[in-house]
Amino acid sequence: MDGEEVIDLSPWVKTTTTEDDAQPSKIMLSLMAPLGTHSIVERCRNPDSRCVLIDDSVVWPDIIHEKLRTAWLMKAWRAHASSLSPAPRIVFDLRLPLHDVGDTNEKQSKMVWNRYAWEDERSFLLDWEQVSRAIMVIATGMKMRRQDEIAFEIAYGSGKNSWKQLQKLLSGFGHVSVTKLVKDGEVERTRPVAVRSESSASGMPSVQAVRLTKYMVPLSETHSTT
Numbered sequence: 710m711d712g713e714e715v716i717d718l719s720p721w722v723k724t725t726t727t728e729d730d731a732q733p734s735k736i737m738l739s740l741m742a743p744l745g746t747h748s749i750v751e752r753c754r755n756p757d758s759r760c761v762l763i764d765d766s767v768v769w770p771d772i773i774h775e776k777l778r779t780a781w782l783m784k785a786w787r788a789h790a791s792s793l794s795p796a797p798r799i800v801f802d803l804r805l806p807l808h809d810v811g812d813t814n815e816k817q818s819k820m821v822w823n824r825y826a827w828e829d830e831r832s833f834l835l836d837w838e839q840v841s842r843a844i845m846v847i848a849t850g851m852k853m854r855r856q857d858e859i860a861f862e863i864a865y866g867s868g869k870n871s872w873k874q875l876q877k878l879l880s881g882f883g884h885v886s887v888t889k890l891v892k893d894g895e896v897e898r899t900r901p902v903a904v905r906s907e908s909s910a911s912g913m914p915s916v917q918a919v920r921l922t923k924y925m926v927p928l929s930e931t932h933s934t935t
Contacts, residue, residue, distance in 0.1 A: 716782075718743065718789045724796070736793060737800040737864075738847070740786055740840065744777070744820065745806030750833075753777040758834075776834040777820070783843035790847040795855035801844050804866035804890060805835075818866075841875050852882045860884040 721742045725735040743749045758776035805818035821832040852859050861879045863872050863886070872887050879885045 716743070716749070716785045718785060722789070722793070724793075733794055733796040735798040735800065736796045737802055738786065738790065739802040739804070740783075740843070741803055741805050741820075741835070743782060744779075744835075749782070750777070753779055753782065753833075774821075774832055774834045776836070779836060779839060783839055786843055787846050787850075791850055795851045795859070797855070797858065798860045798862065799848065799851055800862040800864055801847075802864045802890070803840070804864065841878075844875065845878060848879055848882055858883060860886070863887045864890045866890060 721739040723737040723739070724733045725737075726732065727734050744753070755776055755778045760774050760776075805820045807818055819833055820835055822835050822837045848861060860883050863875060863879075865872065865887070866889070876885045876887055
């Protein structure tokens with residue numbers, strides 16, 4: 710099973726040591742960065758989970774989301790973190806992998822947290838609750854093994870994600886800060902705005918983008934409606 714296969718996460722762990730190199734002073738875990746690797750994304754693919762947007766009884770074929778199966782990856786992160794020496798500062802880097810946007814120097818993620826899916830088109834959905842649970846397990850282990858003061862930092866990229874709940878949970882272990890880190894060339898996702906004309910050649914409303922999700926249905930269920 711994929712979930713049992715060993716994965717080396719060390720390339721996505723950055724450790725800062727003290728001047729005498731005796732103990733780490735900070736550890737940064739780039740939890741979502743492995744999803745920038747094609748082979749890892751393929752292991753997470755779940756085509757049967759694809760959903761499309763239904764708005765006012767109209768199927769929007771350009772707004773398709775596929776839910777990635779990341780439970781095995783979060784399990785691997787929990788195991789890897791347990792092998793690290795606890796540091797006084799732990800950074801959870803939740804920035805999403807980026808890809809080029811057209812022929813420009815701009816970059817944008819193909820992925821989006823499941824709670825913000827309606828703002829994006831053709832995205833991979835990431836389970837925020839699943840990731841936040843993994844963070845809490847890692848933080849608990851670090852706190853128990855350190856047996857001293859510890860601080861946490863939540864780093865994120867573009868988007869309107871709210872980290873208040875996770876910040877509140879982590880605050881039970883120590884000081885928690887939230888930092889926005891934007892990579893070179895990264896652009897903010899913008900909320901699509903509905904643009905309709907009277908009709909298209911097919912007689913259906915012509916839509917370039919949609920502003921609000923009514924509901925999502927599995928892609929397979931739309932076949933009978935088209």
